Amino acid sequence: MAVVELNNVAKRYPGSGSKGAAANAVDDFNLITRDGEFIVLVGPSGCGKSTTMRMIAGLEANTGGEIRINGRDVSQVAARDRDIAMVFQSYALYPHMTVFDNMAFALKLKKYPGEDIQKRVKEAAEVLGITALLDRKPRALSGGQRQRVALGRAIVRSPQVFLMDEPLSNLDAMLRVDMRAEIIKLHRKLKVTTFYVTHDQTEAMTMGERIVVMKDGRIQQIDTPNTLYHCPANLFVAGFIGTPSMNFLKMTLGQHGMMLTGPTARLLASPERQDLSNHRGQTLWAGIRPEHLRPTDADDCAALLTGEVDVVEPLGAVTMVQMTVDGHRITAQLDGDTRVSIGDTLTLTCDSDQLHLFDTETELALPRTHAMSTTTV
Amino acid sequence: MNTEATALSDSPDRGRKLHRRHGPPVKRLMAPAVIFLLVWMIVPLAMTIYYAFQNYNLMMPTMRGFAGWENFSILLNDPTFWSALVNTLVLVGACLIVTVGLGLVLALLFNRTFIGRGIARTLAISPFFVMPVVTGLIFKNMLFHPVYGIFSWAMRTLGLEPIDWLAHYPMLSIIMMISWEWTPFALLILLTGLQSLPEDQIEAVRLDGANRWQEFRHIVIPHLGQVLYVVVMLESIFFLTSFAEIYATTSGGPGTATTNLPYYIYLSAFFQYDIGLSSAAAIGAVVLANIFAFFLIRFVAGNLNAGGQR
């Protein structure tokens, strides 16, 4: 168990120059974990998640900043001395060894006594339900079983830190949900500080105690799943977290700092947001999550988005509807029993406190004072 | 045809007919290749066995006839045959150790990235493209030669007495030549083996706490197991039949110091013109090759597997 501390960590791969700051695979990464915390790194492919993990593991040297584990600077510590276990996306099981030997390998290298190895491997195998597979070679295992062995290999060592780099992305959807729950259960039991990489925001939201959202090597936001959902720090996080993605419309804030208007759309910002007075007359990005939109007949509603429906996806519990409003694609998640068909003209509304506003220049969220006060712990 | 019929017996008749008409006649198409291969192998072997039991010396062409085991008893009582056998084993054993050892070291080096790796790799592999006779001549006249050779020049430069390699260390010289020729082969195959080792396995074993040696011992060597097997098998077969290097340099001498089995067979066939005796010796070579193929290789493969499991 450990506290991992990353201070201004940066990575520049040799040969990736000439593009300025963007050439750093990871840049200015700051994070201090709590002991036993489950941190999820999430972001689109190529944003530097794996690179960050590999720097923590010591497989890749950081070219800037420092990494501390329990206060100790590990820059000069070789990977094998860091006491970190990693679960690879490809599992990286040793193909010529049995499951037992795969799991026992690290312990044997550390010269643990034989019966101690037996005991630890048996225990880990029981936890993961792979006791019956101990004599098999990896090639005789299914994907899910290999995944378990890879986890088992990591947990028998009781390392300081677990690193998991997209461990579930090679599994089918059903198995992925099961393993997700199992990894969380395992973490509750072992309480080892864990870094978990995924590009799947659903996985991130369901698993992370805190989530680090990354883009182009830079941290966009570090927060609990709840805060990420309710108070995204910028346009990217707002669009990345949540399925389906948030809808964005470019609108102008009225002179009273209350009404947002587009060519046809109207939205009402929350009356409690006094801070908006600074932005009067400005063009802003307005963001609304699909699940916060609902159809309305009333014409007197303050918030109205009207458009012609061009996609209807009935999913049973909910019906997804897509339409175009003022040139922006709008997705709405409506009740399953809503009667709409393609070609209908639909008017949608939403509550003003579900509205997110972003500066069009900086793409940063305009702070939501009231929301912050309810979600900050 | 039988198996096809039973396999399809529960399918509709139409399907079977279609299959008959359109399915490839596998056996008939393969037949030419198989027959060719059989003739290629069986005929020479059969003729060798036939001549091994014949009195047949080209110097005395009239004294033909069935010889029984006579050729074999002459062979087994010939000290030169036994020394040729020992020489063959020494040659094969030493060359295997040198080429595989050196090839592995070079493969590990060439598997790392450094400036000029492409050129260095091409140069390292080039000895393999030199013909054995040419190799022999190059070594004899340009390297080993006690007066003009580079080796003797180097020794003189160091103030040492030059060595007449082929006269004083004939077997060592032959081993050096053959190893020079065949190390690139081992290097090439082992390098492809190393390059197919997934990076993440090395990383996993590093995180598991292995040092460089343990990494090599527990991951690289087991991974190379199959490849080593191929190298050892192919090389032992080629080393068993080494001839041109010896012919071009020592001619089996001095005395019989570098006479191996192929050279012994050559001597008895083309110097003593004793076809019967040389055929008997050839049978001996075949037996030896099979012993290699079965025992040595099983032994190596078994050891590697056991090493992987421990």
Ligand SMILES: Nc1ncnc2c1ncn2[C@@H]1O[C@H](COP(=O)(O)OP(=O)(O)O)[C@@H](O)[C@H]1O
């Ligand atoms: N060995 C490498 N050499 C050069 N560039 C690399 C290397 N590994 C990764 N990169 C680059 O660094 C960036 C981040 O990669 P990575 O950390 O693997 O992303 P992620 O895991 O988030 O998909 C990418 O732009 C990738 O091209």
Ligand SMILES: [Mg+2]
């Ligand atoms: Mg990655």
